[in-house]
Amino acid sequence: MIRFESVTKEYPDGTVAVDALSLTAPTGKITVLVGPSGCGKTTSLRMINRMIEPTGGRILIDDRDTSSIDSAELRRGIGYVIQHAGLFPHRTILANIATVPLLLGWDRAKATSRALELMDRVGLPQSFAKRYPSQLSGGQQQRVGVARALAADPPVMLMDEPFSAVDPIVREQLQDEFLRLQGEIGKTIVFVTHDIDEAIKLGDQVAVLRVGGRLAQLAAPEELLSQPVDDFVADFVGRDRGYRTLGFRTASFPTSTEPTVRLGATVEELRAVSNDRWVLVLDDNDHPVGWVEPDRVDGSVSRDALHRGGTVASTDGPLRQALDAALSAPSGRGVIVGPDGVFVGTVRARDLIAPIEASAASERAAADAARTEPGGSGEPGDLVVTEPKAR
Amino acid sequence: MDWFTSHLDDVWRLLVVHAYLAGLPLLLGLLVALPLGWLARRFSWAYPPLIIGTGLLYTLPSLAVFILLPGILHTRILDPVNVLVAMTVYTVALLVRTVADGLGAIPEDVRLAANAMGYRPVRRLLGVELPLAVPVISAGLRVAAVSNVSIVSVAAIIGVEQLGSLFTDGFNRAFFPPIVTGILACGVLALLFDVVIVVLTRLMTPWTRARAAS
Numbered sequence: 314m315i316r317f318e319s320v321t322k323e324y325p326d327g328t329v330a331v332d333a334l335s336l337t338a339p340t341g342k343i344t345v346l347v348g349p350s351g352c353g354k355t356t357s358l359r360m361i362n363r364m365i366e367p368t369g370g371r372i373l374i375d376d377r378d379t380s381s382i383d384s385a386e387l388r389r390g391i392g393y394v395i396q397h398a399g400l401f402p403h404r405t406i407l408a409n410i411a412t413v414p415l416l417l418g419w420d421r422a423k424a425t426s427r428a429l430e431l432m433d434r435v436g437l438p439q440s441f442a443k444r445y446p447s448q449l450s451g452g453q454q455q456r457v458g459v460a461r462a463l464a465a466d467p468p469v470m471l472m473d474e475p476f477s478a479v480d481p482i483v484r485e486q487l488q489d490e491f492l493r494l495q496g497e498i499g500k501t502i503v504f505v506t507h508d509i510d511e512a513i514k515l516g517d518q519v520a521v522l523r524v525g526g527r528l529a530q531l532a533a534p535e536e537l538l539s540q541p542v543d544d545f546v547a548d549f550v551g552r553d554r555g556y557r558t559l560g561f562r563t564a565s566f567p568t569s570t571e572p573t574v575r576l577g578a579t580v581e582e583l584r585a586v587s588n589d590r591w592v593l594v595l596d597d598n599d600h601p602v603g604w605v606e607p608d609r610v611d612g613s614v615s616r617d618a619l620h621r622g623g624t625v626a627s628t629d630g631p632l633r634q635a636l637d638a639a640l641s642a643p644s645g646r647g648v649i650v651g652p653d654g655v656f657v658g659t660v661r662a663r664d665l666i667a668p669i670e671a672s673a674a675s676e677r678a679a680a681d682a683a684r685t686e687p688g689g690s691g692e693p694g695d696l697v698v699t700e701p702k703a704r
Numbered sequence: 705m706d707w708f709t710s711h712l713d714d715v716w717r718l719l720v721v722h723a724y725l726a727g728l729p730l731l732l733g734l735l736v737a738l739p740l741g742w743l744a745r746r747f748s749w750a751y752p753p754l755i756i757g758t759g760l761l762y763t764l765p766s767l768a769v770f771i772l773l774p775g776i777l778h779t780r781i782l783d784p785v786n787v788l789v790a791m792t793v794y795t796v797a798l799l800v801r802t803v804a805d806g807l808g809a810i811p812e813d814v815r816l817a818a819n820a821m822g823y824r825p826v827r828r829l830l831g832v833e834l835p836l837a838v839p840v841i842s843a844g845l846r847v848a849a850v851s852n853v854s855i856v857s858v859a860a861i862i863g864v865e866q867l868g869s870l871f872t873d874g875f876n877r878a879f880f881p882p883i884v885t886g887i888l889a890c891g892v893l894a895l896l897f898d899v900v901i902v903v904l905t906r907l908m909t910p911w912t913r914a915r916a917a918s
Contacts, residue, residue: 362820364816364820385823386822387822388819388820388821390822393817393820393821395813395816395820396813398813398817399811399813399814399816399817399820400814400817401814401817401818401832401836402811402836403832403835403836403909403911404911412821413821413822416821416822416827444914445910445914447911448914461821
């Protein structure tokens with residue numbers, strides 16, 4: 314657990330980068346610091362490992378005041394991922410990853426085997442071990458950066474806009490893998506970004522900072538979307554808040570049976586199961602692969618003939634996914650699968666409205682209840698942390 | 705050509721001395737320039753005096769230095785130590801700025817990452833900053849090597865024997881073959897130094913050539 318107690322950073326010229334920041338980053342969770350440039354988010358992050366020294370207040374890691382720990386020792390115990398990876402250009406990938414273990418005095422063989430293990434972990438082929446950073450793409454370098462931060466297995470990781478310098482597709486991939494990895498390793502992570510969508514996607518809790526380094530709101534992502542405390546947070550969180558909240562809500566909804574065929578089915582089989590314009594196609598494992606128009610099939614259904622536009626939602630996924638599946642399906646019937654990927658049925662957008670309204674109503678009721686309780690969540694700067702969402 | 709073949713032993717002996725007088729100061733100068741360059745980079749107030757001060761050393765006329773050094777060092781006028789010290793001073797003059805600039809050219813995010821990993825200053829300098837500054841320092845060293853080979857020859861005037869002695873000999877006798885031989889030998893020696901520095905640099909910086917393999 315990392316605790317900021319009224320932490321302030323004021324520069325000699327009087328600029329206040331961080332103003333009496335108090336917040337707690339719970340153990341094993343991702344806390345995202347987000348805000349416009351000049352909000353002090355990176356300064357706050359760097360004060361944790363004392364790359365910047367606070368001018369007021371204190372920061373505790375597991376109840377130890379960081380100012381009482383030798384700064385180099387402190388940093389070796391904290392993983393750090395920086396924006397452009399910041400790999401050492403003169404060292405091989407393997408040596409880059411082994412940096413902290415070697416600083417800690419591990420023997421070379423142990424550090425090397427640990428580095429190889431981590432390459433595996435972050436999805437880098439072992440053939441990269443002897444390469445230099447300049448031979449890797451930006452996304453690959455960032456994976457090395459993550460592996461390097463994890464090398465000595467620190468309980469705490471600091472990440473400073475680690476995915477902002479790569480293109481959007483790679484970024485999304487890295488974010489997904491990062492969440493998967495965090496699911497396995499459960500580090501206490503403080504993550505800085507200027508991208509609110511990234512904050513909402515990755516954070517167990519999100520701290521929105523305003524210019525001048527003051528905390529505007531600290532909340533779980535769905536609460537940030539549904540109950541921004543003021544205009545600043547509402548503006549920063551942005552449009553489509555109501556719709557984006559659906560990304561955190563699950564509810565059961567009715568599905569309808571849907572006539573399906575398998576890949577390789579003939580035109581006659583298609584006509585036999587349905588006279589609708591669109592027919593759903595499954596593979597041999599009953600996983601949906603796409604929609605097909607019988608009128609356009611020549612002979613039998615091949616993968617090439619499939620319409621690829623529709624998304625697939627899971628019964629245990631968020632409502633946003635189900636609604637998106639319904640809206641994106643060419644037939645208007647969203648494809649729903651079970652947690653194992655096996656086709657369950659379809660759902661129309663109109664059948665999702667009632668569950669969505671019900672879920673919103675119960676959310677509001679819960680929020681009202683919290684507001685009437687003394688010491689409930691909500692006030693910015695409050696040390697009480699809302700329970701981060703389960704993963 | 706006849707003169708050259710008949711004096712091969714002499715020329716070889718002078719070449720070896722010349723290489724010693726020009727080469728050893730390269731190493732000594734580098735050793736002195738490294739901490740000075742680091743200081744200039746580490747403390748911004750130290751940069752102007754160190755860079756300007758050491759740079760001015762290079763403007764000292766070499767003949768004057770060769771003549772004055774024995775008085776300062778209490779050495780005999782013919783002592784080769786005078787030449788070694790003078791050449792070291794010139795090497796330092798050329799390398800302090802190079803070292804400072806080489807250390808300054810390290811990408812900010814690399815320096816930041818080294819700090820964040822928990823490097824202490826000395827280990828960061830030796831393990832991260834100096835290796836990355838090698839290409840820049842090497843470029844400065846190549847200039848210093850050529851400059852040293854050239855300046856050392858002046859020491860012939862005060863009687864310290866090396867390839868420059870071929871020039872004074874030729875001049876005294878109005879005889880060209882030793883002069884031509886001396887110029888060529890200096891050229892060969894400068895080239896040799898250059899090759900050694902380039903090869904060592906390549907061995908120390910495999911990462912600069914890795915780009916092409918991607």
